[in-house]
Amino acid sequence: MPTSPHFAPSPSGEYRCRENLNLYTSSACTGLATQAVAGRQLRIIGAEGDAVRVQLCEDDYPAWLALSDRTLIEPAPMAYHAVRVERDEIERRIEGAIAFARAAMAQPHHYLWGGTVAPDYDCSGLMQAAFASVGVWLPRDSYQQGAFTAAIAFDQLQPGDLIFFQEPEKNRISHVALYAGAAGYLHSSGVQRGRNGIGIDPFTADGSEIGSRYYPLRHSAGRIMHSYQPGDGWNQ
Structure with a gap:
């Protein structure tokens, strides 16, 4: 080293x-x-x-x-040791991750590219911080989170699943949101799509002004099956 x-x-x-x-x-x-x-x-x-x-x-x-x-x-006196968290335990922690994102939304903040520390987050930084708050580590970037999660159909979405979006000019996933159930999805987005920070939007074509801009960009959805383990290879 x-x-x-x-x-x-x-x-x-x-x-x-x-x-x-x-x-x-x-x-x-x-x-x-x-x-x-x-x-x-x-x-x-x-x-x-x-x-x-x-x-x-x-x-x-x-x-x-x-x-x-x-x-x-x-x-550091000791090397980092990852604790693997499996799906059954993740399900018990999802409510806490959603609560973290909602609390972050309630604080004064703005969108920050690269942000993973309160109060200012980017989209994947918010996802990583929300799940890290309940002891579940995810990869850092949205496209990495897309590769790391298990693909599911949109009609299978459950609270705690991630929704991925892709800009037409991008060659990979470029945005991620946290599905919160009937209320919609929580995400941090920039001013180019009408919001400077965290909000919640329905996952429909016409449910909100911001949501209507993201809905055509929907790419896929993913379920977190286990916590990230160093060496998993999703951050190369």
């Missing part, structure tokens, strides 16, 4: 976030890739210029950490 002279040696080979952390899309550290809430763990996998390449342990997500933020992480 690569090491860096900028960081104290870690007995586990991993580091723990002391505070909420911004991680970037490149070594220039100009575009937000994702965030890591305090307590998450990461490993250093490379370095370039004034940044180090890191990989988050819970979801295998790679990104760049600015060296100026190196004081925000510390050696």
Whole structure:
């Protein structure tokens, strides 16, 4: 595993976030890739210029950490150990994940590309945070969540399932929402589709102004059968 002279040696080979952390899309550290809430763990996998390449342990997500933020992480005494959660237990936790998303919607917030830390989320960041709040880890991005979940038909949707959307100009899934039952689906969306943050819309063609814009983009639906395990391969 690569090491860096900028960081104290870690007995586990991993580091723990002391505070909420911004991680970037490149070594220039100009575009937000994702965030890591305090307590998450990461490993250093490379370095370039004034940044180090890191990989988050819970979801295998790679990104760049600015060296100026190196004081925000510390050696982790123990390596991250994933607890696998199976479908029967996930079903008991779905209510809590939906409650998390509803509570996030009730707070002042806005849509943030790369956001996974309250109060500002992107679409897949909200899904990951909602399920992580009940101990169920998902992959980070919407297309990865689409590949990770078990495909179901739209008429089989149950609360806690994910709905995926795809923009016409995209070559893969580009948006994800959490199905909440008869009320519709919870999702964080940007101003280009009429909302700057989290809302709930019916899964119909004409149930709401925002929903009518997303409904033609529906791609597929997925059911979470187990929690993400490092090395599952969905974040490559």
